[in-house]
Amino acid sequence: MLKNLFAPLQGYTTGIYRKAHAEIFGGVDAYYTPFLRIENGKPREKDLRDLEIANAECANSRCTDIAEENAREIPQIIANSVDEFKILADALIAKGYMEIDFNMGCPFPMQVNRHRGAGILNDKQTVQEIMDEIRKLSSVTNGTAPAMAKVTAPIKFSVKMRLGQDAPDEAFALLPILNEAPLSQITLHPRLGKQQYKGAIDFKSFEKFYEECRHPLVYNGDITTVSQICEMERRYPKLAGVMIGRGLLAKPSLAAEYKGMRDINCAAPLNSNTHQNLLGKLFQMHQVIFDHACKTNQGDSQILSHVQSFWEYLEPSIPKKNFKKIKKAGKLSEYQEAIMEMRGLS
Known part of the structure; x- marks a missing residue:
């Protein structure tokens, strides 16, 4: 069975x-988690606060599981230099995290132009230093970080990347460096950074990377159905898992449906998650x-x-x-009325 990993979306x-x-x-x-980045020479406070929300349920950090299924929460960092990387990694290690993911795939110009995300893929020297x-x-x-004094087991690092900017x-030039690094896994989105999320996925290059990569490899990109997960499992028997972002936002039951079907038959029809049941869980x-939004924000617009983004x-x-x-609601009362009206349909 392939691992199902929830991709971060800012x-x-x-x-x-x-x-x-x-x-x-x-x-x-x-x-x-959405990536933690440097702001004014230190980890961005807003990103650190977001980590704290689920921290008490996080198996990856100093406490217990995020849920009954022992799902882990893994923080992701983005950096354009080894110095930025060290600052961010040290901050997470100090908080008790034992797994950290390094983002070398973000395609958005604001990060790429700062030599972060996919923008670092053409810089072999910096990647080697990291x-x-x-x-x-x-x-x-x-370990040289002050926080390492508290560490009693090795920290795990993984990488999420694209084929290049x-x-x-670019990815194949980095592969010898990555193969020699002590990584727990590599997640590959087989598009270029300049494509962002448009254009065809380059499966030919993915297959080449799949054959040459020495680490457990996770596939990321355009997974929206159980049948697609099953096809990846059939097509790439050595694949460690799939990372899904927009597909899970559009259908939050997707990973559970895959696990339920896999025990019976990957080609079996869905029968455990009807539309009404999905709405009820939503x-x-x-x-x-x-x-949570009402407790942590003030005023209708902030809430x-x-x-509203939950439904997008x-x-x-x-x-x-x-x-x-829901989308047009400008007041909280209008929004709540829209939700109540929809609940009447479930």
């Missing part, structure tokens, strides 16, 4: 979202997020900015009339 997979999804839908083996730092931090005896050659999850990728699952009312 502004959507917040701490409270991850916690609620794990409790209500489940099926996910690990939740990756992999050397990972080698140090992965060893308890050789401008050409697939309302449960929404209530958790809504209550609405946090709860779910548009195909709910009636168009209800979706329009």
Whole structure:
């Protein structure tokens, strides 16, 4: 069975979202956080606060499981130099995290232009320096960070990347460096950074990477159905897992459906998650997020900015009339009225 990993999406997979999804839908083996980045020479405070929301339920850090299924929460960092990487990694290690993911795949110009995310893929020297730092931090005896004094087991590092920013050659030029690094896994999205999320996926290059990569490899990109997960499992028997972002936002039951079907037959028809059951769980999850937004924000506009986005990728699952009312609501009372009206349909 392939691992199902929840990809991070800035502004959507917040701490409270991850916690609620794990409790209500489940099926996910690990939740990756939106990336932690440097701001004014130190870890961005907003990103650190988001980690704290689900921290008390996180198996990866100093406490217990994020949910009954033992899903892990893995923080992701983005950096353009070994110095930035060290600052961010040290901050997470100090908080008790034992797994850290390094983002070399973010395609958005704001990060790429700062030599972060996919923008670092054409810089072999910087990637080598960061992999050397990972080698140090992965060893308890050789760790140099002050926080390492508290560490009693090796820190695990993974990488999420693209084929390159401008050409697939960039990923293959880095592969010898990555193969020699002590990584727990590599997640590959087989597009270029300049494509962002458009254009065809380069399966030919993915297959080449799959054959040459020495680490457990996870596939990421355009997974939206159980049949697609099953096809990846059939097509790539050595594949460690799939990382799903928008597909899980659009259908939060996707990972659980895959696990339920896999025990019987990957080609079996779905019968455990009807549309009505999905809506019922969506309302449960929404209530958790809504209550949290009301407790942590003031004023209608702030609260609405946090709860309206919950429905954005779910548009195909709910009636168009209800979706329009939710999206157009400018007051909290209008929003609640739209939700109550939709709940009457479930």
